[in-house]
Structures are given as structure tokens and as C-alpha cells.
Amino acid sequence: MKKVSILFTAIAFMAVGVFTSCEEEGSMAPIITFDDASYTVGAGGAITITGEIESEAGLDEVRVFEVNDAGDETQLEVVTSFKGLPITEGADGLTYAFRFDLNVSDGTVQVKIRATDKDDQETSKTVSVTGAAGTALTVAQSTTWERVAANAATGLSMFGLKWTSNLKAVSANIQKDGATKLVELSASDWDIESYEDLVTAVDQASDIGSYNEVSAGANATYNDILATVHNGEYFLIKVVDSEISTSNAGTTILINIEYKEAAE
Secondary structure, rough: OOOOOOOOOOOEEOOOOOOOOOOOOOOOOOEEEEOOOOEEEEOEEEEEEEEEEEEOEEEEEEEEEEEEEEEEOOEEEEEOOOOOOOEEEOOEEEEEEEEEEEEEOEEEEEEEEEEEEEEOOOEEEEEEEEEEEEOOOOOOEEEEEEEEEOOEEEOHHHHOOEEEEEOOOEEEEEEEOOEEEEEEEEEHHHHEEEEHHHHHHHHHHHOOOOEEOEEOOOEEEEEEEEEEEEOOOOEEEEEEEEEEEEEEEEEEEEEEEEOOOOOO
């Protein structure tokens, strides 16, 4: 079994309503139900597990374990108290809602939840959680490419690009400057989540050499998706819009972009 890193960030038992009937003798052991039969974690590894525990006698303790291939259990968290009252007044007992958050970096792990009621009856149930292999991309970050008059533009060097001139058709001429590849992708590729998928998309695309779609003569909105490879790193770039202004220093062209890169 691959090594799986699990971090529990919260376990919360939420409850509303009031249960007023008395407990009966010979109560049934707790019944655990996960909201999903199994869980697959996207890039980044974070997921929330939710479900319910039905208990005639009322819950006393809930414990959570990671179970390896040999069946050995590693306890992850212990809960000995609950906030409020049971969430429902079921026909056969009290029902408690639960949630816990965890991170699974790679591989598949079995997560077991074990509930003990106030009559010391114990029930366990296991769910499979599969972590996505690979590295997540960061959330979109905003920055600006700015060119004032005939000066070289700023803000492009991290992507291995340069903008030192405009074309006669009055468009910005974005060229490679250290980048080993510059490609234009489809709009849907902005939704790529993993670095490995970005690498695949860029490697399969053709190098465009330069990007010349932004007007140097008028403000405009864009949705062009670019990507570069610079110093061995892949960057996903969205060209958002452009702004043009004039001052004593000359004409200033701003190209507002968003970008994603491999998460740390």
C-alpha cells in the first residue's frame, strides 16, 4: 500500500431538535452510514467525509482509524463529546450527523469509524478513500504585463516571455524570451487541476512562437489560454483584458492576466 498522509482538520457532530422518550432495555447497537460508498480525492488531496450514526441508547464516543492492507489500525482522532442534541428523532432511535476532513496525498486508504453508545455497544464501518496521484495547481493568481511607450514591458520574465514591440496591425507582440515553449490552449484547459495534466496538455500542443491577439489600440476583454515552459516549469496563463491610457510618458498598455503553477 502506498504511503498515505492523512490530516484530520475537524470532526463535528451537529444536532438540532429534542428527543424526549425514554431509552428501552436491550437497545440496538449503533448503525453507521456514510453519505457515499467510497470517496475519490481530487488534486490537492483534501476531502470531507460525511454521514450519520443512529443510536438508540445515545452515542458516548466516536473514534476514527486508518486501516492498512494487513488490517492494522492507526487511531486518528477521538471524539468524546457532542454539540447539542441528536439531529433527528428517528422511529428506532437517535440519529447524529458527522463530518471529518482529511488529506490523502496518493494511493488508497481505508478509513474506519467506530461508534460506542451509552450501553457500551460498539459498531464499526469502513470506507475507501482514494487520493489522486500528482501535484495540484495553485489557485488562479492575478498579475499585469505593462508596457510604457517604447520601453520593454514588465511582468513577463517569470513566464520566459518578453514584449518589446507592437505589430503594425496594432497588436502586442508577446514573444518567447527564455521559455522553451509557448502554446495556446482551449478555454476548457483553464479548468485543469493537476500539474501533470497541464504538462500533458502543453507537451501535446504545438509551439506558436509568439502571441499577438491583444490590441494595442483599444481596451478589450479576452479569454485566451496560454501556457509556457520556462526553466523546466510549466505555467498556465489566462489573458483577461487590456487597458490603454496616455500620459506625458507616452502610451501605456496594461494586459491583465491570471496564472497557475505547481503548488508547493
